[in-house]
Amino acid sequence: MSENGRTVRVAIAGNPNTGKTTLLNRLAGSTFAVGNWPGVTVERKTGFVQFQGWRIELVDLPGLYTLEPLTEDERIARDYLLNERPDVILNVVETPRLERNLNLTVELAELGIPMVMALNMMDEAQRLGISVDVGKLYALSGIRAIPTNGRSGQGVRELLPAILEAHQRQQRPTLALIHDEDPLMANLRAAAELDAQSRRLGIAEGLYRAVVQRREAQAREFSAALDRVLLHPVLGLVAYLAIMYLFFKVSFDFSAPLMDWLDGFINGYVGQIAATALMQIGAPELVVRFMSEAVIGGVGFALTFLPLIAVMFFLLTLLGMSGYMARLPFLLDRFMRHLGLNGKAVIPLLLGLGCNVPAVMATRTMESPRDKLLVVMMIPFMSCPARLVIFSFFATLFFPQNAALVIFGMYALGVVVALFTSLLLQRALFKHESSAMLIELPPYRLPHLPTVGAIVWSHVREFLYRAGTVIFAVSVVIWSLIHLPPGATPAESIVARIGQAIAPAFAPLGLGDWRITTSLVPAFLAREVSLSFMATVTAAEEEASEERAFDFIAETQEQAEGLLRALGQSVSSLLNLNLQTLNVEEDEETAFLRDRVRALFTPASGLAFMIMLLLYNSCLAVYGVMDKEVGRKYALGFLAWSFVVAWVVAFVVYQVAQRVLA
Template structure:
């Protein structure tokens, strides 16, 4: 079955179109870098596979995710291209279109956001655009699905309708160089439709293409040819080869748009422009962001989330546990299996699942911020701060994604062009408070900070961000000195989120939490419970004499200066390395609790408000979970930096928790 490549600039609805055409659901966000590797889906008509490639402004790759696009074009077999463009930003988007047309594969254009263009007073002659470029053009609104079915119907068989080749004249010097390079490639095994495209990409500075060509011809010959063309072009045009290629394309695009785009009315200031006067304001942007976070946490932990979690907990620890006990007795279950289920699995898994309402509410509001277009503004607001510490606003995007889960946050750092900035971002993203920590926050904040849960949780999120910024400054000035980089971000118009999209996005984020509770946490609770009933004296020993208690007691003195030197806390922190959700599951087992309310009572006896906050800070900052560590190893390809990513957070967590607890005691807090 044939494959069709889906390409376009970042943040123009490419992934939304992929979802509409395939019926699958991929993560959609209003910033560049959401798609960091190709995703494949079967078209709804079952006639072809659609490959969703990372968004890129150009085929000349700067970042790792952009390199994926060029490598796909060079190495993969596919029949045609669907190029999605933003109808309201054609001049910028058509630069990529020209590069794709020069590749000489059949191409179809999805003219997206046609409604936004019309709201800006723009009228596009779609047929003239199609005729001048020699492609099929289909107006669409990817978010709502309008026009997407017609686009899909036109995709299949389009190669039979597109015999017209596209060719721009780049000037005498460059054209001469293109001809020479094409002649050098004659007789070589080039599995591409256009040798001219290879030559243009080489002169445009595409390093991936250059590496490809070096396998086909002599490297020195290529360097001498480039130097010769560069000198000739500067002499003729007064610019470098790359700048001249860009200018020739831009001249063509400007002339094209004069013919195909008309301004039909003067448009007053848009809603987006009015809101952005405040949302992206130099002084108001950050306070607005913090207020929105506070309201989000109030709804999650105070107004709606906690009451729902309490009711769910009452059901699990009451009617559900009673029904399960009765069923197990009726089936004649052995004492060992009965206790494993009732004292191990139900408290462990159930103790995590009771926080599902809070998790899903939080993810719902994060999805609202994403789908409305506000998330891109956060990175713009943060850019001013990030620049002062040696990074740029793009580095904050993985951190924001890390609020949901650190793993995709680290993976999205592929969008950062500068290698050292990318490494710094990868190392710091685990400091962002992921959703797996929320059950612990909810448990302790509900016990010791009743009525101020949202404020306490906000303080933890803020601490993670502030610490990441401080360390970014330190790393960029010492162990990872980086070059200055330019920050470019697409600011989409504000939109009213679609309920269907919100539901899909919320479920996509939250299902991982539920799945982990039913698999990883399930297995972990079995192991933890067994260790809690097995000791040096055999089976069914008292909890304090168990292997679990022995391990915890050996480690516990390390944490005594931090205010939580009990073996139960030590064991919970160890299992927290496997998955942060396991902390609550472990506590339910070691405290012999069957309900969140009972666990809260046990926690209230084991901690003070001061030691509880110290414990929460330590959980926020200490060693990343196993999945995050594995992702760091994969993304950096370095054992050294992976070990560093585990060691430095533990040291910092220890120092800060120690300071909080000891200073708190000195000033009389408890």
């Protein structure tokens, strides 16, 4: 027991997908990601709560079925339980599937650590006609069980006094002291001759029979009926393609009017207010330019893509929480198998559409190191929303009639290169076949909208944080370098010299202008920085525009009306099944940037630029997590490979497109 000044360390342990993280979020007020598939949590997550003068440290562990780990996330959970010995175990069980969950409970009980059980998803159990005699469960096992519903929060606060009591009274499970007449005892006797695991299974089964009553209830056929369609070999694939189409259609079409509005709001409204305010207080011209060029031009421009990022994460979260994502390994395994991959690879690859960093971490759930490495090497080619920002800008600028097709082409190219990389690695390094697969399919669940909102907000916050830190810092550095040495024009600046030095390497791709080559360098920090860079440079090159009168009330009213119009257009876009182009209307505030980018690129070099940013390692954070998950050798190897493949593909596409589009 480690009682450091009235602190209780609590391990939240249980089978995968039992709602452990949801309970942690409820108890500690945290906003860790949750979902409805096994393997959402792949590392330890800690939250704290003060209760009755005690500091309760809640450690959420990756889900596991036994204490014999096969995957890295299971090993993390097992090692914490065995090596760090928490003061209390909060065993979170999925009550509708209690029989299976009790297998782990028995194994945890053997650790001799005080334990409390959260009978989670009690509402679902009740609908299935399942009731649990918690008094008998306590009498038979020494484990106090609290019925909870993580989604509504029902019963969750009652866990805290139970945890404290278990700690203070050292209430260890007492499975050995079971009364003779219980069915559990009969199972114990029968199991006495068996190996350790069979004995545990026997105890769990006996315990289940003793404490659970099932009355005849109309079992929910919803999941079964949906599975008959969604897991059907043919219908399931049609449904999958339709869902993916809707995913992108809604992401693009819903967010386009809002992006358009935000663009005008930041550049035309906020920018004007800032400039007017600075001029009114007599700020030096350099400060006014810094605000309009570095802050509004650089950071503000990146922020206009916020609706796209929010909508995409919203839809991805819906897919995860509904239980559909968990089924994709089963549905798509036969295709992945032909490509030498395991169906489990689908989930990390799909998560890569949201962000490559958690996607790489999600490979911890894969049993085979070979499969894990192959998938990690594929993930950075999955296009994340940061790259979509680039694609949407360039596609609408150079291919306004076929913007959606171009964007889809970029996503498809990423998938093709990912598969090519995997096949190449299999041929060169891993000749044996993909490993066996065993997964649990959770029931379909209606996503809990407040939880979905919290998850989307955490991603939006992360993007805002990046805008306020990385993008802002890069914008400031670039803006400063553009104005150095003092008195130099942007074309004579330090930035221009750096760009000119590396330009020959990119000239064969049509990307020989210093403004383009230099924008590729900070893009390694975060993809959208390349556009912010161009916005900063073009803003610096722009002649100071004439000051125009700013009517605050009229402008505010116009912005409010514009927002309502944009919301109306977003909602009405959902009624149209056809994918409309990402038609971000040009307004005078950003027209200069678009004109300058049009002058810097041709449609062919625009394609080459998109391909470079698609294929060359996604960003610094992804490199960092790859280094951690598969080692420096492979992470560095991937950097080199992704640059080579990006350059070669961009070169080929540029050369072909130059002739075709001429």
